[in-house]
Amino acid sequence: MKVGLFSYLAKQAVSQQIIIIENTNHMAGIPLDDNINIVEFSKDKHNGRYGYLDGVYDVSDES
Incomplete structure (x- = not known):
């Protein structure tokens, strides 16, 4: 079911942007093509991106 949903969304996103928030360890078996950008x-x-808002950090991580 998840593969079908992601395939449908990829087809719908040809002329628009769709943002999906998902754990990458739950994406096994989902085909990814060149039009998909994983952040x-x-x-x-x-390493990677800290959080959703660029340049915003958790104050408890400040040293």
Whole structure:
């Protein structure tokens, strides 16, 4: 069912942007093509993207 949903959304996104928030470990078996951009939210300032808002950090992570 998830593969069908993602395939449908990929076809709908030909002329528009669709943002999906999903854990990448739950995406096994879902075909990804060149039009799909995956952004990893890592909560690590040096690897991936820290969070959804660029440049905004958790104050408890400040040292």
